Amino acid sequence: MVYRLEKSILVSVELQNQPGVPLRESLAELARLADTAKALVVGILSQKRPRPDLRHFIGKGKLAELQALVAARDANLVIFDAELSASQERNLENDLGVKVVDRTELILDIFAQHARSREGNLQVELAQSVFLLTRLSGQGIHMSRLGGGIGTRGPGETKLESDRRRIRKRISELNKEIEKVRKDRALRRDKRKKSQLPIAALVGYTNSGKSTLLNALTSAGVLVEDKLFATLDTTVRRLQLPGEQMVLITDTVGFIQKLPHQLVAAFRATLEEVTEADLLLHVVDLSHPNFEHQISAVYAVLEELGAVTKPIITIFNKIDCLDNKVPKELLLKYQPAVAISALEGKGL
Secondary structure (H helix, E strand, O other): OOOOOOEEEEEEEEEEEOOOOOHHHHHHHHHHHHHHOEEEEEEEEEEEEOOOOOOOEHHHHHHHHHHHHHHHHOOEEEEOOOOOOHHHHHHOOOOOOOEEEEHHHHHHHHHHHOOEEEEEEEHHHHHHHHHHHHHOOOOOOOEOOOOOOOOOOOOOOOOHHHHHHHHHHHHHHHHHHHHHHHHHHHHHHHHHOOOOOOOEEEEEEOOHHHHHHHHHHOOOOOOOOOOOOOOOOOEEEEOOOOOOEEEEEEEOOOOOOOOOHHHHHHHHHHHHHHHOOOOOEEEEEEOOOHHHHHHHHHHHHHHOOOOOOEEEEEEEHHHHHHEEEEEEHHHOOOOOOEEEEOOOOHHH
């Protein structure tokens, strides 16, 4: 777990010929993730490279610069805005003398901190276990069952092999428990379908205002914080429309750029609420300087879930931050679309 006492250095690398989020925006989001994980940011380092260095991800010169920055700022944690290999992470820790985590580990840590329900905890543990299994191959081999006598001659079982077996067993157990959760969810969805009430699922980038909108529409009382991934658990509420038709609104976990595949897989039981919905309400933070990058990230996850072809209403939220001015061409580009302020109740 990442704690506030950990003073962190953020590292972001922009790779040539690889489309992605601009370096400044990527670092700003990484800083928000670090803050959400309760890590104190004391330094930032960035680099542009044609490709990642196989040994350290960053070049030798930038590594020396990072070593000096860690020493100068008395940092004990370095966070990379990329997915490091097990060997890269190990090499960096050896050369820097401090803990190193990548973007995936940071997001997994935030999910672990914010999971409240048993279902959420199961899904987070599964994602962490799958991630850990990929890391074991780079941890080295330590003999754990050597000795003398019958049954102990030869290399015995390595620590690496026993760790792999133990984690695979736990992953199997977690998958079985989550499968039970999935079946329970399916039963509840069947009951909702029998009621013939249309289901609309709130989707969007993390911190776009989905929970605020749910509260504004249904008085759900869902936790609202100005932090990334404040809400992980699914909430379903009834909403009566002006024409007296009743619909069900489902709030779901927020998405983010480069959302770890382990989380998408682990939260599939929860995200099935999206795939089973009749309509998607895509909430967009219009006040964000690069909201269209966030829209693309959401569509990427929806495509991975097989839900991108569902009917979608785009909801441009937080117009109160823009003096209530919304370009008409934007509403036309993403139609059907509406502009609202969930916080102030405008446009609902």
